[in-house]
Amino acid sequence: MAVLKRIGPVSAFKIGLVSYAFLGLIAGVFCSLIVLTGTSFAPHAHMPFAPAVGLFAVILCPIVYGIIGGIATVIGALIYNLASSWVGGVEVEIS
Numbered sequence: 001m002a003v004l005k006r007i008g009p010v011s012a013f014k015i016g017l018v019s020y021a022f023l024g025l026i027a028g029v030f031c032s033l034i035v036l037t038g039t040s041f042a043p044h045a046h047m048p049f050a051p052a053v054g055l056f057a058v059i060l061c062p063i064v065y066g067i068i069g070g071i072a073t074v075i076g077a078l079i080y081n082l083a084s085s086w087v088g089g090v091e092v093e094i095s
Contacts, residue, residue: 005089012077013070020069021062028061 032054084090 001091002094003089003091005084006081007077009074009077009081012073016073017066017070020073021066023069024062024065025058027065028058031057031061 035054035057036051
C-alpha cells in the first residue's frame with residue numbers, strides 16, 4: 001500500500017482549473033442555447049444583443065468556472081494536507 005501524504009497546491013490548482021474550465025464550457029454552451037432559444041419564444045421582447053450574450057457566455061463561463069474551481073481545489077488540497085498531517089494520509093493500492 002502506498003500512502004498519499006500530501007497534495008501539491010500548484011498541481012491541484014492546475015487540475016482544478018482545467019477540469020472546471022471544461023465544465024464551464026459545457027455550462028456556457030447551455031446558457032447560450034437558452035438565451036438564443038428564449039428570444040425566439042418571446043418575439044415581443046426585442047433583444048438585438050442576444051447572440052452577443054450567448055457568445056459572451058461561452059467565453060466567460062469557462063474563465064470564471066476555471067478560476068473559481070482552481071481556487072476551490074487549492075483550498076481542498078490545503079485542508080487535505082492539514083488533515084493528513086494529523087491523522088495520516090489515504091492508503092492507496094497501486095499496481
